[in-house]
Amino acid sequence: MEKQRIVVKVGTSTLTHDSGNMDLRNMEHLVRALSDLHGMGHEIILVTSAAITVGTARLGLGERPRELRMKQAAAAVGQCRIMHIYDKLFSEYNRSVAQILLTGDDVEDPDRSAHLRSTFSALLEMRVIPIVNENDSVSSAEIETGRHKVLGDNDTLSAIVAELCQANLLILLSDIDGLYDADPRTHPGARLLHQVDALTPEVLEMAGGAGSWRGTGGMATKLSAARIAMAAGCDMVITNGNRMEDLYGIVAGQDIGTRFLAQRA
Ligand SMILES: Nc1ncnc2c1ncn2[C@@H]1O[C@H](COP(=O)(O)OP(=O)(O)O)[C@@H](O)[C@H]1O
Numbered sequence: 480m481e482k483q484r485i486v487v488k489v490g491t492s493t494l495t496h497d498s499g500n501m502d503l504r505n506m507e508h509l510v511r512a513l514s515d516l517h518g519m520g521h522e523i524i525l526v527t528s529a530a531i532t533v534g535t536a537r538l539g540l541g542e543r544p545r546e547l548r549m550k551q552a553a554a555a556v557g558q559c560r561i562m563h564i565y566d567k568l569f570s571e572y573n574r575s576v577a578q579i580l581l582t583g584d585d586v587e588d589p590d591r592s593a594h595l596r597s598t599f600s601a602l603l604e605m606r607v608i609p610i611v612n613e614n615d616s617v618s619s620a621e622i623e624t625g626r627h628k629v630l631g632d633n634d635t636l637s638a639i640v641a642e643l644c645q646a647n648l649l650i651l652l653s654d655i656d657g658l659y660d661a662d663p664r665t666h667p668g669a670r671l672l673h674q675v676d677a678l679t680p681e682v683l684e685m686a687g688g689a690g691s692w693r694g695t696g697g698m699a700t701k702l703s704a705a706r707i708a709m710a711a712g713c714d715m716v717i718t719n720g721n722r723m724e725d726l727y728g729i730v731a732g733q734d735i736g737t738r739f740l741a742q743r744a
């Protein structure tokens with residue numbers, strides 16, 4: 480099989496329980512599948528969410544803080560916890576990881592994004608698995624005051640990373656099997672779309688908001704990600720994070736989840 484550069488984004492709803500604590504079973508299955516794909520020769524970049532949720536649980540705050548500075552503090556605490564667990568789990572499979580935290584400025588500024596590209600390429604050359612999140616402790620201020628709209632959700636961030644690294648494939652692991660023709664939580668008869676060739680107005684209309692208190696963007700941000708990835712020549716697949724074994728089939732090109740086809744030049 481051809482070796483691919485793959486960005487995998489995993490959302491808060493897959494990484495945590497409803498209590499806000501980390502879902503260690505899902506994390507273990509994720510790390511095992513990614514380590515295995517890495518062992519097959521693929522290059523892997525992991526974009527991970529959940530810092531704010533895990534920090535909230537760790538600090539015993541009861542509910543997700545509304546105050547910005549508390550959210551940012553929770554992210555700082557949660558990010559440490561998450562990286563600790565990833566490092567521990569990947570180490571069991573003899574894989575090295577690196578942490579990259581990004582803000583909107585980092586990807587917008589040509590100098591910074593050039594450095595970022597070189598860092599990713601050096602890490603991948605050394606067979607390290609970069610683990611990326613938004614630098615929430617710094618950047619939420621920008622997001623909430625509306626000065627920068629570039630980031631703010633990891634779906635978009637993962638597509639920007641895929642574009643920056645010229646990845647072949649972006650996989651979004653969510654709490655749902657893919658894009659349906661309507662939000663299945665409110666429309667029980669909704670049907671799964673297997674392939675999307677173009678983001679037509681009809682497709683864009685299908686997307687609704689987040690499915691749980693822990694998720695943020697819902698399908699709307701996933702379609703924004705698809706727009707960036709498809710234009711960058713990268714296929715994107717939305718699939719359910721509860722079946723990590725599906726990652727193998729997706730990488731092999733099987734019909735799993737919803738695949739958004741790259742625009743080929
Ligand atoms: N057309 C749609 N197809 C599938 N899911 C949808 C759709 N519209 C809205 N959703 C909601 O999007 C949710 C997934 O996004 P989100 O809650 O942000 O999770 P994540 O943390 O995985 O990013 C689903 O649980 C679902 O309720």
Ligand SMILES: N[C@@H](CCC(=O)OP(=O)(O)O)C(=O)O
Nearest residue numbers: 491528529530531632633695
């Ligand atoms: N950067 C934030 C997550 C933002 C985000 O997009 O969350 P999600 O919709 O669960 O992928 C955090 O780590 O808490």
